[in-house]
Amino acid sequence: xxxxxxxxxxxxxxxxxxxxxxxxxxxxxxxxxxxxxxxxxxxxxxxxxxxxxxxxxxxxxxxxxxxxxxxxxxxxxxxxxxxxxxxxxxxxxxxxxxxxxxxxxxxxxxxxxxxxxxxxxxxxxxxxxxxxxxxxxxxxxxxxxxxxxxxxxxxxxxxxxxxxxxxxxxxxxxxxxxxxxxxxxxxxxxxxxxxxxxxxxxxxxxxxxxxxxxxxxxxxxxxxxxxxxxxxxxxxxxxxxxxxxxxxxxxxxxxxxxxxxxxxxxxxxxxxxxxxxxxxxxxxx
Amino acid sequence: xxxxxxxxxxxxxxxxxxxxxxxxxxxxxxxxxxxxxxxxxxxxxxxxxxxxxxxxxxxxxxxxxxxxxxxxxxxxxxxxxxxxxxxxxxxxxxxxxxxxxxxxxxxxxxxxxxxxxxxxxxxxxxxxxxxxxxxxxxxxxxxxxxxxxxxxxxxxxxxxxxxxxxxxxxxxxxxxxxxxxxxxxxxxxxxxxxxxxxxxxxxxxxxxxxxxxxxxxxxxxxxxxxxxxxxxxxxxxxxxxxxxxxxxxxxxxxxxxxxxxxxxxxxxxxxxxxxxxxxxxxxxx
Numbered sequence: 099x100x101x102x103x104x105x106x107x108x109x110x111x112x113x114x115x116x117x118x119x120x121x122x123x124x125x126x127x128x129x130x131x132x133x134x135x136x137x138x139x140x141x142x143x144x145x146x147x148x149x150x151x152x153x154x155x156x157x158x159x160x161x162x163x164x165x166x167x168x169x170x171x172x173x174x175x176x177x178x179x180x181x182x183x184x185x186x187x188x189x190x191x192x193x194x195x196x197x198x199x200x201x202x203x204x205x206x207x208x209x210x211x212x213x214x215x216x217x218x219x220x221x222x223x224x225x226x227x228x229x230x231x232x233x234x235x236x237x238x239x240x241x242x243x244x245x246x247x248x249x250x251x252x253x254x255x256x257x258x259x260x261x262x263x264x265x266x267x268x269x270x271x272x273x274x275x276x277x278x279x280x281x282x283x284x285x286x287x288x289x290x291x292x293x294x295x296x297x298x299x300x301x302x303x304x305x306x307x308x309x310x311x312x313x314x315x316x317x318x319x320x321x322x323x324x325x326x327x328x329x330x331x332x333x334x335x336x337x338x339x340x341x342x343x344x345x346x347x348x349x350x351x352x353x354x355x356x357x358x359x360x361x362x363x364x365x366x367x368x369x370x371x372x373x374x375x376x377x378x379x380x381x382x383x
Numbered sequence: 384x385x386x387x388x389x390x391x392x393x394x395x396x397x398x399x400x401x402x403x404x405x406x407x408x409x410x411x412x413x414x415x416x417x418x419x420x421x422x423x424x425x426x427x428x429x430x431x432x433x434x435x436x437x438x439x440x441x442x443x444x445x446x447x448x449x450x451x452x453x454x455x456x457x458x459x460x461x462x463x464x465x466x467x468x469x470x471x472x473x474x475x476x477x478x479x480x481x482x483x484x485x486x487x488x489x490x491x492x493x494x495x496x497x498x499x500x501x502x503x504x505x506x507x508x509x510x511x512x513x514x515x516x517x518x519x520x521x522x523x524x525x526x527x528x529x530x531x532x533x534x535x536x537x538x539x540x541x542x543x544x545x546x547x548x549x550x551x552x553x554x555x556x557x558x559x560x561x562x563x564x565x566x567x568x569x570x571x572x573x574x575x576x577x578x579x580x581x582x583x584x585x586x587x588x589x590x591x592x593x594x595x596x597x598x599x600x601x602x603x604x605x606x607x608x609x610x611x612x613x614x615x616x617x618x619x620x621x622x623x624x625x626x627x628x629x630x631x632x633x634x635x636x637x638x639x640x641x642x643x644x645x646x647x648x649x650x651x652x653x654x655x656x657x658x659x660x661x662x663x664x665x666x667x668x
Contacts (some may be wrong), residue, residue: 205455246595275596288589290599293604295640296581298659303636304573310531312574313511317666319578321603323659331653338438338644346642351588352637355580356630359623368616374583374608380594381602383651 101262101269102127106163107149108156108178110134113170113195113225115148115234116241120270122147123239133159143234157185165266168194173332179220180211188217191259193266195225197286198336199250199279207254219259222250222279224286225272231323244269246350248286250279287340292348294330295341297323386554387412390447392434393441393463395419398480398510399454400433400519401526405521405555407432408524411511418444422662429517442470450551453479458617460487464505476544478551480510483516483570483621484535484564492539504544507535507564508593509571510557528556533571533590535564548667572625578627 105121107114110132118130133156134140139231140152153159160166160182168175175196182192196202199222206212206220226348229236247267251260264274277285301320304312309325334341358366390406392399394415403415417434418441420424425437438444439520445451445467460481481487484507491497492507496574512530514521534551536545549559563572586605619626631650637656643651 137617148653171384173618174393181460208565226458226596226603230599232601237476245598248596274571277652285593285596289601292588293585293601295606296585297600297663298656299636299640300581301659301662302655303577303633304662306665308570308574308661309662311511311533311570312666313530314513315582315607316574317668318515318579319582319607320659320663323656325660327653327656327660331649334644334652335649340491342641342645345637345644348584348588349634349641351584351638352630352634355584356627356634359619359629359630364616364620368612370587371612371615374586374605374611375612377586377591377594377606378582378591378608380591381597381605383600 101266102165104129104131104163106131106133106160106166107169108133108166109169110140110143110234112151112229112232112236113227114167114243115143115146115237116227116239117167117169117195117237117270118143118148119146119237120242122150124269126266126269127165130286131159131163133181133192139234143237143357146234146237148234148237156182160185161187163187164190166192168192168196171329171332172196172198172202172336176205176209177322180268181207181217182208182353183211183215186218186302190218191262192218192220193223193258193263197224197290197333199224201283201336203250203252203279219256221260221263223237223263223267224248224250224251224282225267226290228382230324240271242267245272247272247274248282249274249276250282251276276292278284283337284343288336291333291341292344294322294325295334295345296348297321298302298330387450389414389448391416391417391418391445391451392454393418393451394454395425395428395433395437395517395519396454396527397514397521399518400428400478400522401454401512401524402432402452402454402555403428403433404431404522404524405527407435409584412450412505416444416448422468424519428522431522433519433520433522441467443546445470448472449475451475451477452551453477456614456617456625457481457483457621461662465494468496468500468539470501471500471503475503475633476547477505478508478548479502482509482575483568484509485568486621488535488537488564492537504541506540506545506548507537508552509533509567510547510552511534511575515609515613525556527552530557532557532559533567534559535567536561537564543578560662568622568626569625572622572629574621576622576626577629578609578611580619580630580639581633582606596623603652645654
């Protein structure tokens with residue numbers, strides 16, 4: 099017997115498609131309905147086995163769902179959930195896959211449309227999985243295997259819904275960690291948003307005439323800079339304070355590196371290279 | 384008919400092993416002799432097809448060579464070449480695969496032992512190929528295919544030897560660019576050494592407690608930080624001035640990004656993300 103009767107996925111891209119593929123393969127839901135704006139893309143996702151069926155009519159798509167997973171860009175999550183909630187059946191759980199959490203969760207818990215449905219439960223999630231490829235064409239049933247998903251309960255979060263969302267991600271193969279939305283946003287500013295900004299600035303700072311003199315080191319270090327700029331604009335914008343804090347910390351470290359290199363205090367900057375290697379080796383390939 | 388009778392490779396690691404593998408496969412040399420300090424490692428490289436034979440006796444190893452390729456860490460290249468030159472047969476060409484060039488080439492051209500052998504020719508090279516794996520076990524015959532190798536002639540460089548070294552790298556599949564040692568060092572400070580430093584500092588600045596919250600973005604951006612610290616110490620040390628210049632330029636860009644993010648002048652930092660994506664897309668996967 100499946101955990102959910104019907105899962106609705108809003109936004110069937112790499113993440114949404116991989117959730118559907120894994121949920122159907124692992125029989126976590128009897129049915130997965132994909133909701134999107136492009137019927138051709140939905141048809142292709144269906145052929146790939148990511149969804150049981152697709153629809154561009156979101157009201158029809160969510161009508162029978164007992165779990166809704168919103169996989170759209172972070173700035174669209176709040177208006178989408180506010181719009182959906184009045185049409186949900188009683189008991190429906192809504193979660194998301196957004197890369198930032200504090201603004202989304204604070205706004206939704208304060209939202210009139212969400213507050214007046216005591217029988218519909220929002221629980222914030224962030225699966226820490228991804229790829230440099232996008233779209234359901236690159237969906238992988240094992241994308242969440244051994245990957246961390248962060249579930250971010252707030253004081254207003256329903257504890258049963260929280261436990262069910264946790265179980266859902268675990269069923270997809272994830273290791274689930276729970277922390278507050280603010281803790282989440284501070285952590286991912288360091289582990290995800292700062293690396294993205296650095297990759298972008300490295301690529302931006304390389305003169306076009308020198309691009310032919312790059313090798314695998316440059317290619318690896320800047321890989322994520324090829325990501326969708328609008329998606330990253332939304333992530334950085336909605337996590338501005340924490341990203342600024344992580345930049346300030348990084349600037350201090352960089353200044354210390356430069357100063358010791360300049361002064362010939364080699365033991366200082368070598369220690370930083372060693373610490374970097376130590377952390378990188380812990381994470382492994 | 385092969386281009387060289389016998390190639391001697393000093394240091395049969397990833398680069399040296401791949402040179403031997405490619406040279407033998409493409410019949411660029413009748414024989415490739417690997418020279419190293421560890422007989423077991425040489426025997427393994429021989430079994431992998433990287434070298435025709437191996438020896439720990441460098442004098443014996445270079446005796447019959449008409450091309451010597453020094454693939455050892457940058458700081459060891461100068462003393463090795465100075466030691467080798469008196470024992471070379473007339474007409475021998477020596478090149479290297481070091482990541483920095485100016486110090487090596489200026490020192491060698493000023494060196495007494497090199498200057499008094501007018502019939503032995505040193506030409507600096509830097510194949511821009513690599514891997515995050517090291518050792519001859521990971522050698523690839525196609526490592527240089529479609530990769531740039533920079534050949535760095537100085538005013539003292541023999542033009543015939545320079546043309547032969549160029550042809551040698553082209554025979555291995557490389558696209559060869561020629562520039563002065565100083566131009567080379569300034570360019571790779573930006574395209575290779577700066578990315579390495581950034582990757583190391585990013586990894587170093589991530590608190591150990593947050594490492595489990597990293598995903599593919601962090602993993603890609605910090606990958607090269609796992610590299611051998613001693614090798615990178617030598618590279619950064621021997622290219623200190625250019626690395627400092629590239630750090631200063633990067634610090635300015637980073638400060639501009641942070642200032643515009645802080646001030647809410649979003650169009651400025653978004654433009655930097657767009658420029659980063661543009662450059663990354665030019666390079667491709």
